[in-house]
Amino acid sequence: MAAAQRIVIENCSIATVDANDTEYATGHIVVADNRIESLGAGRAPEGLENVVRRIDATGHLVTPGLINTHHHFYQWITRGLATDHNLFDWLVALYPTWARIDEPMVRSAAQGSLAMMARGGVTTAMDHHYVHPQGSGDLSGAIIGAARDMGVRFTLARGSMDRSEKDGGLPPDFAVETLEGALAATEETVRKHHDASFDAMTQVAVAPCSPFSISTELLRQGAELARRLGVRMHTHGSETVEEEKFCHELFGMGPTDYFESTGWLGEDVWMAHCVHMNDSDIAAFARTKTGVAHCPSSNARLAAGIARVPDMLAAGVPVGLGVDGTASNESGELHTELRNALLINRLGAHREAALNARQALRLGTFGGAQVLGRAAEIGSLEPGKLADLVLWKLDTLAHASIADPVTALVFGAAAPVTASFVNGRQIVEHGRLLTADEDAIARSTREQAQRLAGIAGQA
C-alpha cells in the first residue's frame, strides 16, 4: 500500500466540537489521506513524512464541515414565488409547477443547491426529493451524480407522495405515485446507490413526504422497508398549526402520536421542523432518540413558528440544522443558519438563555452528523474521523475586531471560506468551487427555471 499523503494545517484557531467542546487558540491539524490523523495545540510535530502540502492558516478558525440535514434541491428553480404565503397555501400554489419537473431541470437545480452550500462550508448535504412525475427520468441518479461530481458527501432521502386531492391530501392527482410504485422505486434506489461503509460519499434514506401528502400505509410500509434494508428514515413533521389540525381531523391524534403509531419514532429516524411539539411530544422524541432537522429561516419564511430547540436539547433529542428547500429559504446557505438558529430561538420562551454560539455551531456540525446516523465518521475534528473541515477567514473587516473566533463565526457576518475539504480533498478555495463552474451553473439554473415556468404556464 502507498504511504499516506499528509496535509498539515497550522497557526489556526480550532473548534473541534468533540464531546468536551475542545478548542485550541492556536493549533494544528494533520490530515492523512481522507482521515484526520492528529490535531492539537501549537505547531504540528516535526519529522512528518509524505507532507504534500503545508497550509499557514493564520487568521482562520477551523471547524468541522457543516452538515445540512434537510433540503429539496429541485426548488432551486422555483425560488422567489408565493412569497407571502403560509405552508399550505404555498404548497397549493407551487405543486402544479413542481409536477412539471424533468431530469435536466432536477440536475441543474441540484447543482445550484449544492454549489451554494458547498462554497459556504457545507461538506455533507442531503436532498429530500419527493416529486417524481411519471416519465420524468432518473431523478435520483441525476441528483446523486451532481453531488458526486461536486465532491460533497451526500444523503439522498428518496421521497414519495401517494395522497393526492382525491384522497384528501394536498398535492394534485397527477403529481403523486402509487403506494406500490413509490415503495418499489425507493427500494431500487437504496439497492443501487446506498453505501454503508465508514467513508461512504453516498447514502440513501427512505423518506415519504409528509402526513398531508402520503397514505398511512406508505408510512407503515416505508418504515418496514427501511428497517429491512438497514437504512435511515426521514420525513416532515409538526411543521405548522394547519398540519396539526389536519392530523387531528383525519387521524384523531396529533402528528407525533400519528408517527409513533406508524413506526416513525426511533433512533433511525430524523424529522424536519418539529415546530409544534408539546412536552409529551418532546419526551417521546427523547425516549426514542428520534432526530430533528431544525430549519429556522424556512420556518420564519412560511410563518410556521419557532421550534423548541432549547427544550429538545435539554431533553436529549439529537438536533441538526437544515436549509430546507430554497422555495422557502431563497438564500440556500447553511452557514447563515447558525446565526439564524441562535437569533430566532432567543425570540422564543427561553430568551437570552435559549442557545449560545457553541451550541449553534454544534447544531450545524455534530448534531447534523447524529441525525444522519454518521456521528462516528463526521461532525467533529478527532483523530480517525473523516477529513471534512473548513477554514473560515476571520481576520478581515467583517470579523477582525471580535476576539472570540466562535462568536465571530456565529454572531458575525457570513464568514468567507478560504478552504473546504471533503474526505481529504479540497473542494473550495477562497470562496469559489474547485469542482464546478459556478457561472455555468448560474446560467443553466436560470435557463431551466425559465423552461419550467414556460411549461407550467401552458398547463
Ligand SMILES: [Zn+2]
Ligand atoms: Zn422540507
